[in-house]
Amino acid sequence: MVDKTTGESTASESPADSDSASPRDNDWRDKRSKQPDDSDRDSFERWRLRQPYGKRFxxxxxxAAILLSISFTRVDLHKGVADTGEAVGKGIEFLKQAFPVRVETARRVERLVQLGKMRAADAVPPDPADLEATERWHQMIDPHNLPVFSYIEDRPVNRHLPDSPIEPFYVERFGYLTKCLNLMIDTVEMAIWGTILSVFLAIPLGFFSARTYTPWRFTYTLGRAACSLVRVIPELIVALILVVMYGPGPVAGILALGFHTSGFLGKFFADDIENTPPGPQDALRSxxxxxxxxxxxAVLPQVMPQFVAYVQFILERNVRTATILGMVSAGGIGFELMARFDNGEYDAVATILILIFITVFTLExxxxxxxxxxI
Amino acid sequence: MSECEMVRFESVSREFECGPDRCLVALNDVSFTVPRGQFCVIIGPSGSGKSTLLRLINGMLEPTTGSVVFDGDRITEKNIIEIQRRVGTIHQQFELVSRMTVLDNVLSGTMPLVSTLRVLTRLWPKHFQRRACSLLCQVGMSEDQLYRRASQLSGGQQQRVAIARAFILSPSVVLADEPVSSLDPAISRSVLRLLKEASRRSGATVLCSLHQIELAVEFADRVVAIRQGSVAYDGSPERLTRDILDHVYDTAEQDKDATEVAA
Structure with a gap:
């Protein structure tokens, strides 16, 4: 190696002595001659730069924003927000009584909460006509002019009792499927909102739980502890507590899904951030x-494929889990599944299970x- | 201080702890001055302290004793961010973000002057975009490579992009830490030529560590040789003799050892 570093060898490779250059060097010079010279240097002015966000995006x-805003009210999240606001307001009230200090910020928050509650109440006025319409529909059933694939069947009122009276039942074929489909859509919406909540909670958790980015040692420990804590409490237990807090409905389910899976996502995000190659980060930090x-x-573009894969996995998992959360009245198709199972209507149970399978498969x-x- | 000096090392020493009561002396009482606009090549065997010397200028390391003066200002914790903005760095392994486009990689060099929101949304200011295109054109990249991912480029092309990134904020000093170590000789020469041309155009001072002596002699205005953390040679490349290189790289000792083993 050192022999190559002598003055003689250096002189032979100098640009002035181009005749003695290797064939490879000549190749390179050929390529170099095709590169823009000084007269072409202004050609970059004609380069076309893409718009960062196109019309399609x-x-x-x-x-997506319109669909999410429609879904927001469909899954009662506006009521959830109002309830949370009320709880925060009461918490502030309690704190004000406990610590009688006039806190301007607290009063501002309270005003905002009240405003939010009023808006939420205005958004969806109660519709008493719904129930009446359903009852009218049942009265309007004409046994001789039923919808396609529906029929009237005589069956015992309670199939588990031998002497149960037999009554005519209106069997909805597509009708039941439509009902299940609606419930399944609710379930998928719950899963999507749960995943959105999970991502929003996991971003700060991931940042603070990553050893390379956490500002202080205690925030790292705190972040990791929070990730573990929300992961170890089973979703059903979280959902049960939240059903008590928010009442039966999808809000409890969404929150349960969001809290539980944010622990997974936070940990995954943090591990990936830590494992990103340090070179480009040091280069930009310098x-x-x-x-x-x-x-x-330097980190987000590198970890994005894994992040998207994790979120995809969590979404699928949430759809599966959301079907179970219904069993504790936390919304979704699970309640229907449980009710049909308890009644021994296994044909309906089979319909629901097939629907869940098709949904998860399609979603994947x-x-x-x-x-x-x-990506 | 002379008006034309850009970087000055004043009795700089840097030690690394490597166990209880043990430390490795990477730099030992190094003093020299680099004038404005000079293409200064630092040579020396692996582990001699070349990279440590460069990392002291961009604030990635601090000297154990002594000080580094940058354009008349002593580098301290207070002014390091300001100085970092005036220093461009080119790395051995290019250190581009492989999944980002060529244009975004070059524009990432403007990060200190761009708001976090713009960084998040990648809505770079127009004047920086034009400057990035101008630099990419200068280093021989074409329009159709603007939106290619860095991972899709060859080593030489990646280093060209890294040069464009280093020059995007018109730095006063460019540090190149073994910029051609992973490139073949032809591409190495082409990359160094681009680096020298870019520094000549912008008037930037370049401190470049190299292992290839023939390239150092070809491109350097001045060569500083580091041996075991101390300056062993400081002068023009023309005066770099075989004896000096033998001393810097301990070649005579190695030849003697090899002869003894053969015997």
Missing amino acids: VLISLV TGGNRIKVLLL HVTQYLRGKL
């Missing part, structure tokens, strides 16, 4: 950028497709 975002910017530029394919587009 804006359109898709708009549609330019004087703060750690948030370094995280956004849809999310795989979206993942391919996103």
Whole structure:
């Protein structure tokens, strides 16, 4: 190696002595001659820069935002927000009584909470006509003019009692499937909102639980502890507590799903952030950028495929789990499944199970497709 | 202080702890001055302290004793962020974000001057985008490579992008830590030529550590040789003799050892 470093060898490789260059060097010079010279240097002015966000992206975002805003009220999240606001308000009231100090911020929060409650109450006025409409429909059934595939069947009122009276029953074929489909859509909505909540909770958890980015040692311990804590409490238990707090309905289910899975996502995010190659991070840090910017530029693009895969997994998991949460009255198709099972209506149970399978299977394919587009 | 000096090392020593009561002396009482606009190449065997010397300038390390003066200001914790903005760095392994596009990688060099929201949404200011295109054009990249991911480029192309990133904020000093170690000789020469041309255009001072002596002699305005943490040679590349290189790289000792083993 040192022999090559002598003055003689150096001289033979100098640009002035181009005739003695190796064939490889000549190749390189050929390529170099095709590169833009000084007269072409202004050609970059004609380079076309892409818009960072195209029309398609804006359109898709708009549609997603509209669908989510419709879903927000469908799954009673507005009531959940109002209830949470009320709880915070009462908490502030309690604190004000316990510590009689006039806190301007507390009063502002309280005003905001009251405003939010009023808005939530205005958003969906009660509709007493719903129940009446259902009753009218039952009175209007004409046995000779039933919908396709529906029929009237004589069956015992309670099939478990031998001497139960026999009465005519209106059997909805597609009708029941439609009901199940609606419940399944509710379940999927619950799972989506649970996943959204989970991601929002997991981002700060992941940041504080990553050894390379946490600001202090105690925030690291705290972050990791929070991830473990929410993971170890089973969703059913969380859902049971939340049903007591928020009443039966999807809100309790969404919150249970969100809290539980944020522990998983937080841990996954933190582990991936820690395992990202340090080179590009050091390179950007040495330019004087703060750690948030370094995280956004040098870490996020690298870990995005794994993050998307985790979120996809959590979404699928949430759909499966959301079907069970219904068993503790936390919304979704689980309540229907449990009720039919208790009544011994196994045909209906089979319908629900097949529907759950089809949904999870379809969702997996849809999310795989979206993942391919996103990454 | 002379008006034309850019970086000055004043009796700089740097030690690394490597166990209880043991420490490794990476730099030992190093003093020299790099004038403005000079292409200064630092040579020396692996572990001699070349990278440590460069990392003291961009604030990634602090000297144990002595001080580094940057454009008349002593580098301290208070002014390091300001100084980092005036220093561009080129790394041995390019250190591009492999999943980001070429354009985003170059623009990531503007990070200290761009708001966090812009960084998050990748809505880079137009003037930085134009400057990135200009630099990419200068280093020989083409329009159709702008939106290719860094991982899809060859080693030489990645290093060109890294050079563009280092020059995006028109730095006063560019540090190149073994920028051509992982490239073949032809591409190495091309990359160093681009680096020298870019520094000539912008008037930036370059401190470049190299293992290839022939490239150092070809491109350097001045060569500083580091041996076991101390400056063993400081002068023009033309005066770099075989004896000096033997001393810097301990080649005579190695030849003697090899002869003894053969015997």
